Amino acid sequence: MATLRRVIGSTRGILHPRLAGAKFQLSRHLPAPALAAFVAHYWMVRWDLRGGEPHQQRLLTHPVVQVVFGDGPPRVVGVVRGGFSRRLTDRGLAVGVRFRPGGFRPFLRAPVSTITDRTLDLAEVFPVDGAILQAAVLSAGADAAVARVLDEFLLLSPPEPDPVVDLVAEVVDLAARDQGIVRVDALAGRFDVSVRRLQRLFAEYVGVSPKWVIRRCRLHEAAERAARGDDVDWSGLAAELGYADQAHLVRDFTEAVGVPPGRYARDASA
Incomplete structure (x- = not known):
């Protein structure tokens, strides 16, 4: 019997996390060890809004490819650079495979930038009947059973190990952890590669530029x-995060989140 490998993840990227926590339940689980080089985790979102109002959940996306099961046919979702939201109504379940940054390249066997801001039918990448697989995923029941179905699906034709995936994932992880990195040349220098080399790696494996990743x-x-609920000094934060001035931060934030940062702070802490 499979052991469930539950992951305690952050809410980073889930906008208005306090409200979100009251509207749906999110769990994350590690894949089988043989898939750990490619897959970050599986996620399951369950909600029950029967008798209440629908909920519109907006996300500030990450530089990753995902396979998603839920409403409509199963699909491969490339990196989404713009705004993304999902309307939750009634009662439901959505399940996803979140690949590591770069981890989808060995499955796609093509530059990941070719699917950025695109959605593909599952059968365009995987030799599987999507309808049958989706039915198995969504009817599996407990999280452990869902994870087992996903493991079996991805292990049907696993790709060869690719050491570049580890390098790319490490670069993206450093960009996320080290707030002092605000320029591409600084990120490239930490790994002793040229800016051009890093740009090519990201186009091939991540799907977006290193500049986009740093900014996101x-x-x-x-x-x-x-x-x-922090009392944010937006001008000081803009400088800390590498923006030329507060206006540039406000513009980028508003475009990505949908509202200016001051309004988001008020709404999120209400």
Whole structure:
């Protein structure tokens, strides 16, 4: 019998996390060890809003590819650079495979940038009947059973190990953790590669540029501070996160989140 490998993850990227926590339940689980080089985790979102109002959940996306099961046919979702939201109604379940940054490249066997901001039918990448697989995933029941179905699906034709995935994932992880990195040349220098080499790696494996990744990680930081109810000095934060001035941070934040940072902070802490 499979052992459930539950993951305690952050809410980074989930906008208005306090409200979200009252509207749905999110669990994350590690894949089988043979898939750990490619897959970060599986996620399951369950909600029951019967008798209540629908909930519109907005996300500040990450630089990852996902396979999603839920409404409609199963699909491969490339990195989403713009705004993303999902309307939850009634009662439901959504399940996903979140790949590591770079981890989908060995399955796709093509540059990941070719599917950025695109959605593919599952059968375009995997030799599987999507309808049958989705039925198995959504009817599996407990989280452990869902994870087992996903393991079996991905282990049907696992790709060869690719050491570049580890390098790319490490670069993205450093960009997320080290708030002092605000320029691509600084990130490239930490790994002793040229900026051009890093740009090519990201186009091939991540799907977006290193500049986009750095900027998105800084927006995650800004949104998280605002959601905590911190009294944010937006001008000082803009400088800390590498923006030329507060106006540039406000513009990027508003475009990605949907509202200006000051309004988001008020709404998220209400």
